[in-house]
Amino acid sequence: MEDNRKRPPLPELYIIPAGDYFGTTDDQVRILYAPLSGSMLLATGEDIRNAEKYISGEEIDDTSRDFFVPLTGNKTPEDFFGKVKTARDLQKMSVLPNHTCNFSCSYCYSAKGRANVVLEKEKLKTGLDFFIDPERTRHRSLTLSFIGGGEPLLSWNLVRWGIEYAYERAERQDFTLGITLITNGSIMNSEIIDVLKRYGVLPDVSFDILEDVQNSQRGHFSKVCDTIDVLCRNGLPPSVNATITPATVDRMEEMLAFMIDRFPKVTNIVLEPVVSPELFPATADMKDFYGRYLENFMKIRRDAEAGGRFVMCRIYKNIDSILDRGCPSKFALTPQGDVSICYCTSSPKEKHYAKRIYGTVGTAGVDIDDLKFAEIHGINVHSMPKCTDCFAKWHCGGGCMCPNDLYSEPYLDEICLFTRELVKRVLLDRMERQSMENDGKSLKELI
Ligand code: SF4
Ligand code: SF4
Ligand code: SF4
Incomplete structure (x- = not known):
């Protein structure tokens, strides 16, 4: 029988570069973000590489896989969406x-x-x-x-x-x-x-x-x-x-x-x-x-x-x-x-x-x-190829129709950069608070 303790269901996971926040390069520190369970972790070194493997569907060993357990939840995106079909x-x-x-x-x-x-x-x-x-x-x-x-x-x-x-x-x-x-x-x-x-x-x-x-x-x-x-x-x-x-x-x-x-x-x-x-x-x-x-x-x-x-x-x-x-x-x-x-x-x-x-x-x-x-309701995060791997996708939903109508792609790219940066900053802010509450130390001291 499969050991579920060691093999939790895989969360939908995104890797967010965070080197700039820690005064280092993005390959040194990343946020691992599981929006569907509302959880996140900071990862360095080998954990980043394991996360990359994990997202690309490569096998990782059970010990490495345990690192992701705190990110795991049992919700799918469909559990959250309003059931609007018509x-x-x-x-x-x-x-x-x-x-x-x-x-x-x-x-x-x-x-x-x-x-x-x-x-x-x-x-x-x-x-x-x-x-x-x-x-x-x-x-x-x-x-x-x-x-x-x-x-x-x-x-x-x-x-x-x-x-x-x-x-x-x-x-x-x-x-x-x-x-x-x-x-x-x-x-x-x-x-x-x-x-x-x-x-x-x-x-x-x-x-x-x-x-x-x-x-x-x-x-x-x-x-x-x-x-x-x-x-x-x-x-x-x-x-x-x-x-x-x-x-x-x-x-x-x-x-x-x-x-x-x-x-x-x-x-x-x-x-x-x-x-x-x-x-x-x-x-x-x-x-x-x-x-x-x-x-x-x-x-x-x-x-x-x-x-x-x-x-x-x-x-x-x-x-x-x-x-x-x-x-x-x-x-x-x-x-x-x-x-x-x-x-x-x-x-x-x-x-x-x-x-x-x-x-x-x-x-x-x-x-x-x-x-x-x-047709119009279907213009959303699922219909825009640029959103597929975006870590902000479930909070942005492909953006508001007003700028999407009025701005050209290079301008919309700037709004995407802003959206992702805002999401990232809020996640870091939340982790900072948690770190101060739990350990009395800032993230920068811990990493
Ligand atoms: S930030 Fe841009 S790429 Fe990401 S979900 Fe929104 S519209 Fe799509
Ligand atoms: S312009 Fe206003 S109503 Fe229209 S999609 Fe954007 S937020 Fe919604
Ligand atoms: S001019 Fe336009 S933005 Fe100003 S109050 Fe009237 S409807 Fe609103």
Whole structure:
């Protein structure tokens, strides 16, 4: 009989060069990372060579194989993925009520889509009836976001109706429904506050934090501060989302300090790198930007955590998940009544609109193009050859569709470098903490 103690099942293993962290060469120190069991080890010398053999499928002796035991788990990637095969399995709905905005942000991803179009209430009702339906999905937990496109609160009556209708329908049908509202912070009043409170809607304010930055990139600093204040006073501290550009990448520390001082009740701060080909004339500009972003992000994340705040970005958040898509496919209802897989593509005036639309909502029902859905949903980590051996693959999922659409390959390569470096730095950070807790020594002292 086989001795399972000595021959554990092989983990899915990645080797991450880490020489730079230890002031040596990459062949001297590597991280062995098993994302499916969430475990990692530092390896040197013979253990690196054994790991290389092990990954390439060569035989290694039992003693060498024991080194990998702490990395072993019994999960496969499929155990983690959502079971989305068709649009009928989707758990996330986004509603884009209009294409109108009262801001004109310098980096607006939807600026080309501006139009005087507002989603018809009947289409919203049909979309919600489809989405919140026990006949459609057996999942009992759904999320619904009101988001732009434009500024959702410019269509408040429609948003209010949608929140009330969705909430009541979910309750009747025995679903748990989490509702979020993403706003530019320009509109807030007691009626909106009452509805948000009554239905447990989580507000999320897009805000570039520093007065000169907000006023130059988005405008309306004082108004947005007033909105965040009134939300906090009413027990609805919002998440704050800032877009980091080359002009602000070295001011992230200042941003965090401002948030802690000015809005002590806000605990969630998302600092997402801008997606804008115009801001990066050459790949070297993008490399420089992402390099500085990474250093500043890692620094302020630690400071934030010490002060009870969470500083996030999409990739960082995903390091604790196993994903095969950069972002879950959505049932995103556009103001025209079309269904998009990604809420950032919502207007026929946008170049990639036709590529992202897989259905339409009429007053009579929802028409889904299943083949088109399967095709777009299938653009993921499995479909991109470059992702096959990437150690960040299960946290990146092949990236977000927005940069993937807008940037050329050499630029996307820079984003891949950044993604891998961020994952590696977070893993090293976690190992450092563990080392200090267990041995009272830093990794550099131990290696
Ligand atoms: S608030 Fe949002 S939708 Fe409006 S211009 Fe700014 S980024 Fe675009
Ligand atoms: S970092 Fe690049 S290569 Fe790696 S999974 Fe993401 S998109 Fe694919
Ligand atoms: S794919 Fe990217 S752009 Fe689209 S909704 Fe997801 S995170 Fe946003």
